[in-house]
Each structure stands twice: as structure tokens, then as C-alpha cells.
Amino acid sequence: MLIGVLSDSHGQLERLAEAAAVFASRGVTTLIHCGDITTVEAVETLADFEVHWVFGNCDWDEGPLRAAISRNGHTCHGFRGELEIGGCRLGFTHGHRYELYQTMVTSRDYDLVFHGHTHVRRDEMERGTRVICPGALHHAAPPGCLVLTLPELKTEWVDLKG
Numbered sequence: 001m002l003i004g005v006l007s008d009s010h011g012q013l014e015r016l017a018e019a020a021a022v023f024a025s026r027g028v029t030t031l032i033h034c035g036d037i038t039t040v041e042a043v044e045t046l047a048d049f050e051v052h053w054v055f056g057n058c059d060w061d062e063g064p065l066r067a068a069i070s071r072n073g074h075t076c077h078g079f080r081g082e083l084e085i086g087g088c089r090l091g092f093t094h095g096h097r098y099e100l101y102q103t104m105v106t107s108r109d110y111d112l113v114f115h116g117h118t119h120v121r122r123d124e125m126e127r128g129t130r131v132i133c134p135g136a137l138h139h140a141a142p143p144g145c146l147v148l149t150l151p152e153l154k155t156e157w158v159d160l161k162g
Contacts, residue, residue, distance in 0.1 A: 001086045002027060004049070006145035007034035007094070007116025008136030009042050010058065015137040016045045018160050019145050023049065026147060030085070034116035034134065035059060035094030043068035050074070054081045056094035056116060080104065086150035090114065095133070105129045111153060121146075123155055 004023040009016050023031065031049045035056025043053070043065065051074040059065055069076040080100055081092045091110035095101050095117035104113050105126050112130050119136035121144070132155065134146040142159040149156070 001030075001150045003085065003090075003148040003150060004028040004031040004145060005034070005092075005114055005132070005134045005148055006031065006137060007114075007134050008036040008056070008119055008138055008140070009033070009038070010036055010136075010138035011039040011042055012137045012143075013039075013041055013045055015143055015160050016042055019137065019158070020046055020049070022145075022158055022160075023147070028147060032081070032083075032090070032092050032114060034092050034114050035096075036116060036136075036138075037065055040064050040068040043072060043074070046074075047072045052077060052081050052083060052092070054093055055079055057096040082110070088112070088150050088153060105131060112148075121157060 006019055031051045033053045035054045036058045038058050053069050054077050066076050083090045089110045090112050091104045092114040093101055095115035114132050119140045121135040122133045135144045137143050144159045147156045
């Protein structure tokens with residue numbers, strides 16, 4: 001099973017559409033967005049996917065975002081999300097609420113914890129938990145996202161042009 005993971009779209013609709021096209025071409029149907037959505041149009045761009053969203057520090061107006069997420073049949077997890085897919089336990093947050101992030105990492109409740117906020121790709125062990133930041137669609141070099149293969153927990157970085 002393939003899961004698309006992205007973060008920090010910051011209203012970059014062209015890059016978001018490029019990421020959506022990459023995910024669709026690979027047969028990805030489920031996405032995790034790790035926050036800093038910023039616009040309703042970003043939610044609409046991913047309307048054809050099953051998307052799990054968390055809010056970031058730049059998602060100031062949650063009401064319209066929640067409404068768009070609901071209207072598209074997606075799931076809004078607030079600031080902390082968790083899923084069990086293919087026998088794998090996935091946690092995700094934006095990362096700007098550091099205590100929340102640290103609680104998730106140290107809990108040992110997850111096979112992987114995803115976060116955004118830093119705009120820097122990483123895949124590291126932190127306090128016994130595998131932690132991954134998919135990078136960002138905005139202010140990242142290169143802008144990108146990742147495809148996660150389950151249950152192998154294999155990651156593939158995707159560079160975007162946008």
C-alpha cells in the first residue's frame with residue numbers, strides 16, 4: 001500500500017497540483033498533510049484523495065479549512081493525527097507545538113511519526129522512534145514530498161518543480 005505524505009503547502013497550488021499528479025500516477029489514494037495548509041483552495045486541490053489533515057502554525061483561520069476538509073470527505077485531526085494502516089501505526093503533527101511533538105516521539109505508540117514545520121527533509125531515529133519530515137512545498141530546496149510504502153515502511157523522496 002502507498003501513502004503520500006506532504007507538508008507546508010502554504011497555498012502553493014501549482015506545486016500541490018504537481019504533487020497530486022505524481023501521487024495519482026503512482027496509484028496513491030491516501031495522503032497525510034502535516035500542516036500549514038493556509039488556503040481552502042489547497043484542500044480543494046486534493047479533493048480526489050482520501051486526505052488526513054493536521055493544522056500548522058500558519059493555519060490561522062481554522063473554520064473555513066475545517067469546512068473545506070469536511071465538504072471534501074477528508075478527515076481533520078486538529079493538531080495531532082494517528083492512523084493504523086497496513087498494520088503500521090502512523091502519528092503525524094505539524095511540529096510547531098514542540099511538547100506535543102515530543103510526546104508523540106517518546107510515547108513509543110507509533111512505528112513512524114511525521115511532522116512538517118522545518119521545511120527540511122529528514123528520516124532519522126529520535127529517542128527510539130523513526131521520525132520523518134517530508135520536506136515542504138514552499139521555501140524548500142528542493143520542494144517535495146514523499147511516498148511511503150506499507151508495510152515495509154519504505155520511503156521515496158519526490159522532488160517537485162512547480
